[in-house]
Amino acid sequence: MRYPSKKGPFIYLFFGGTLLFLLVVAGIAILDREWPAIVIVVATMALILWLFNTYYEFRENELYIKGGPFRWRIPYQQIRSVRKTRSIISGPALSLDRMEIRSTYDSVLISPEREAEFLAELKKRSPQLRTE
Template identity: 45%
Template sequence: MTFVLPVPRAFFVSKVDAWISGIAVAAGFTCLSIAAPMALFSTSTAEMAVLAGIVLLTLVLPIWLLLDTNYTVTGEELRIRSGPFRWRIALSEVREVSPSRSWMSSPALSLDRIRVQYGIARSVLVSPREKQRFVDCLRERCPAAHITGF
């Protein structure tokens, strides 16, 4: 009988640029400073509930994204988690890995990014704090992928 040892998971937290943190926090507090007085002086319960919901979303979502954006490489897939958003990419579908400084929206909290191309014309940008370890992990687990620029 042959035993196959499972491939250990590799966990990476996102690198966070200070200016992105600043924008997220400033946006949340700006919304709070506008909506809170409106809610305090509102006489309608429904209006207060809507304003409270908006304030919660604008405060909670940026903080959730800042505190919970990470990447896990398992034996079979790359799992990306960014607040309430999730991606699962089969490692067998990874075609190319390259550096990027794109401003495109993505689960990356830094402009020091890695573009992972997978499937047919699909890609995602990530920004692991331990960039080289992340690339080395993909290089090891995705031998068919074309890895450039590292």
């Protein structure tokens, strides 16, 4: 079962503004025939769009988290607790309406759509899970 990341208004403003700026820079670079600049701008735009495809997936034995080029695999038996947060710390979450998942060795911030449904499924797969 796959849950895309919830996307908050800040992320639309940030990504939209950045992409608009990069389109303007690309247009100027094309007019000036600055080919290295065009390559850099297009690569940056592709990375931003890639990051926008963030999701969380329940697999047989693990919670799989994908955010752009980054991946996390958290075995269900290692998940210890979940708590709501509005932390601005970096993580694979495209909204400030977030959850912090703490495991045996680490923690990660996520922001799944259909949060209540996601949490119910996580509790089913990780019976030891505590909610804070």
